[in-house]
Amino acid sequence: MKKFLKILGIVLGSLVAIYLIIFVINVCCNTALRNYIKSFDKVDYSGVNRVVPVKEDGFYTFKTDGELKIMTITDIHIGGGFWTFKKDKKAIYEIMLMLQAEKPDLVILGGDNVYAVPGPGYGGGFTFNNKMVAKTVATLFNHAGVYFSTVLGNHDTEAFDYARRAEIGKHYASDKFEYSIFESMYTDKDAKTIPSVSNQFILVKNTAGKITKILLLIDSNDYVDTSIMSSIKQRYDVIHDAQVDWAAGVIKDLSKKEGLPDGEYLKTLLFLHIPVGEYRVALDELIEEVKDEKGNVTAYVQRENPGPDTEYVSGVWADDKVYYGGLNNGIEPAKEDKLFEVLCDEMHSVEAMFCGHDHLNNAVVRYKGVLLSYNYSVDNIAYKGIHEAGLQRGATLISLSSDGSYTIEHKNAYLDYGVPTDTFFNVYTDHELHPEWLRTVE
Numbered sequence: 001m002k003k004f005l006k007i008l009g010i011v012l013g014s015l016v017a018i019y020l021i022i023f024v025i026n027v028c029c030n031t032a033l034r035n036y037i038k039s040f041d042k043v044d045y046s047g048v049n050r051v052v053p054v055k056e057d058g059f060y061t062f063k064t065d066g067e068l069k070i071m072t073i074t075d076i077h078i079g080g081g082f083w084t085f086k087k088d089k090k091a092i093y094e095i096m097l098m099l100q101a102e103k104p105d106l107v108i109l110g111g112d113n114v115y116a117v118p119g120p121g122y123g124g125g126f127t128f129n130n131k132m133v134a135k136t137v138a139t140l141f142n143h144a145g146v147y148f149s150t151v152l153g154n155h156d157t158e159a160f161d162y163a164r165r166a167e168i169g170k171h172y173a174s175d176k177f178e179y180s181i182f183e184s185m186y187t188d189k190d191a192k193t194i195p196s197v198s199n200q201f202i203l204v205k206n207t208a209g210k211i212t213k214i215l216l217l218i219d220s221n222d223y224v225d226t227s228i229m230s231s232i233k234q235r236y237d238v239i240h241d242a243q244v245d246w247a248a249g250v251i252k253d254l255s256k257k258e259g260l261p262d263g264e265y266l267k268t269l270l271f272l273h274i275p276v277g278e279y280r281v282a283l284d285e286l287i288e289e290v291k292d293e294k295g296n297v298t299a300y301v302q303r304e305n306p307g308p309d310t311e312y313v314s315g316v317w318a319d320d321k322v323y324y325g326g327l328n329n330g331i332e333p334a335k336e337d338k339l340f341e342v343l344c345d346e347m348h349s350v351e352a353m354f355c356g357h358d359h360l361n362n363a364v365v366r367y368k369g370v371l372l373s374y375n376y377s378v379d380n381i382a383y384k385g386i387h388e389a390g391l392q393r394g395a396t397l398i399s400l401s402s403d404g405s406y407t408i409e410h411k412n413a414y415l416d417y418g419v420p421t422d423t424f425f426n427v428y429t430d431h432e433l434h435p436e437w438l439r440t441v442e
Contacts, residue, residue: 026081026127033080033088034139040096042145043103051105053147053181053202060149060181061203062105068204070215070398071102072271074110074356075377077155079125080133084115087380087387088125090424092140094378094413098395099144101417106181106202107146108217110356110375111153111273113137115382117160123381130161134171142177149182152198153273153357154222155382159231165222169197188242193224196243201250204400211258212404214266216247216350218339220274220325220357236274238325239337248342251349265349267404275355275374277333278340280322282367285310287317287439300439311366312441315374315410318360318392318432344370352408359383360392360433362410363440376410387425389433390414 051064062068073095078088099107114133117124127133134156141148150172157165172182186199202215221237223230255265285307290299306312321327326336334340343350345368352371359377366372376394380387394412413419414429421427432438 022081022126023129026125026129027132029082029085029125029127030080030132030136032085033078033092033136036089037092037096037136037140037143040143041100042143043099045103045145048103050103053106056203059201059203060183061205063205063207063209065207065402067402068106068400069102069104070106070108070400071098071104072108072110072354072375072396072398073098073378074273074375075112075153075359075379075382076109076137077112077115077379077382078133078137079115079119079123079127079381080129080136081116081119081125081127083119084123084125084381086424090387091378091380093423094393094419095140096144097419098411098413098417099141099146102395102397102411104146104397107141107148108215108271108354109137109148109150110271110354111151111198111220112155112356112379112382113150113153115155116162117155117158123384125381128160128162130157131163131168131171134168138172138177138180142179145179147179147181149180149200149202149217150198151217151271151273152219152222154236157194157222159223159226159228165194165197186243186246188240191240191242193237193240194222194226196221196240199243199246203254206402211254211266212402213400213406214251214254214268214349216251216268216270218243218247218270218272220272220276220355224329234323234328236323236325236327236329238331239272239276239339241338244337244339244342248347251343251347265347268343268350269398269406270343270350270353272353272355274325274357275322275372276339276353277324277326277331277336278367278370279355279372280324280333282310282365282372283317283322283363283439286312286365286441302441309368313364313366313371315363315440316361316432317363317439318434318437319358320434320437321358322361323358340370344368352406354396354398359386360437362392364408364410371408373408376412378413383433386433388427390421390427390429391432
């Protein structure tokens with residue numbers, strides 16, 4: 001018995017020692033990453049008519065009679081550990097160069113800012129302290145001097161991780177980040193799954209005080225529970241009914257205060273991480289899967305007669321699936337939540353959505369009159385070999401005019417912003433990461 005206890009003590013002591021060594025190494029890695037961030041110059045806004053947000057009537061508000069420039073970047077995936085250190089520097093380098101070139105008034109992060117999961121088998125940084133890594137992400141934009149907010153993705157709060165979703169939300173809202181305008185304006189603490197956190201309204205007004213556009217950041221949540229198996233099996237949660245009711249209520253109140261007639265609502269741009277099922281429905285209306293006798297997909301072809309509700313705009317689907325909320329829970333894509341039905345079909349308020357999650361997709365379609373857009377990602381670690389693939393990496397630019405109109409543009413980090421392809425790894429820009437997955441409409 002004494003021999004067994006001695007062996008057990010040695011094993012447990014060794015595990016604790018290994019954990020402490022890894023912890024110290026990862027702290028050093030994040031310190032080094034933050035020092036690397038601080039080696040860059042701040043974004044130079046001189047000569048630019050920069051729009052600075054103010055807090056007004058409980059909302060962060062941008063006031064301008066000119067153009068408001070929004071950059072949205074998704075799936076940054078900073079690992080924050082020794083396993084991903086060089087790739088994390090690469091992501092920081094790419095982002096900093098894009099910020100300095102574009103000089104946005106606001107950056108909206110599309111979720112999966114961190115990837116604090118095991119290294120072997122998952123490609124993560126081998127750190128489970130997602131709060132420490134989130135501080136590195138916030139430091140990036142804070143040092144750049146760029147106003148930012150974020151929705152949270154599924155990888156921001158994994159089952160492996162140290163901090164829960166509410167704590168990560170409080171972290172981004174901390175006063176220590178002077179350029180963060182993130183705030184959790186709503187949470188459903190009685191949710192059957194993990195409570196929602198990153199729900200926020202940001203207002204855009206003209207100098208006369210009239211709202212010209214609403215920006216809605218909504219939490220697409222992560223997994224159905226905090227178990228490791230839900231993460232492994234990708235059992236994604238859906239947008240909760242309570243979130244939709246809250247968002248609809250706020251839009252109705254704001255529209256009423258603006259003097260709009262009953263039944264008319266202010267126009268809204270919506271940002272989330274995991275796409276809603278309508279992204280999948282729109283793809284199926286445009287692209288048909290050709291399968292063999294065993295049910296395996298052998299090719300993708302354009303439908304001769306696409307559905308009347310769907311119009312292709314630009315881009316490609318280069319991921320193997322559209323990983324909408326509820327995908328692996330047996331939920332049909334058009335029935336996984338009521339967000340589209342309420343905010344788009346009934347209220348006709350949301351006129352465009354911007355999501356991430358599927359790192360290789362940059363398709364833009366119009367479905368039932370609503371623009372469904374993927375954002376470019378900056379992921380360098382989650383997909384095998386993605387750090388060497390360049391066609392999907394970049395940012396999405398949204399330019400808002402004071403008359404309420406807007407334009408969107410996908411810009412590639414290498415082809416449009418001139419990021420060098422050989423600074424950290426040799427990056428190719430002549431083909432997709434997985435050409436066999438590619439679907440597009442010419």
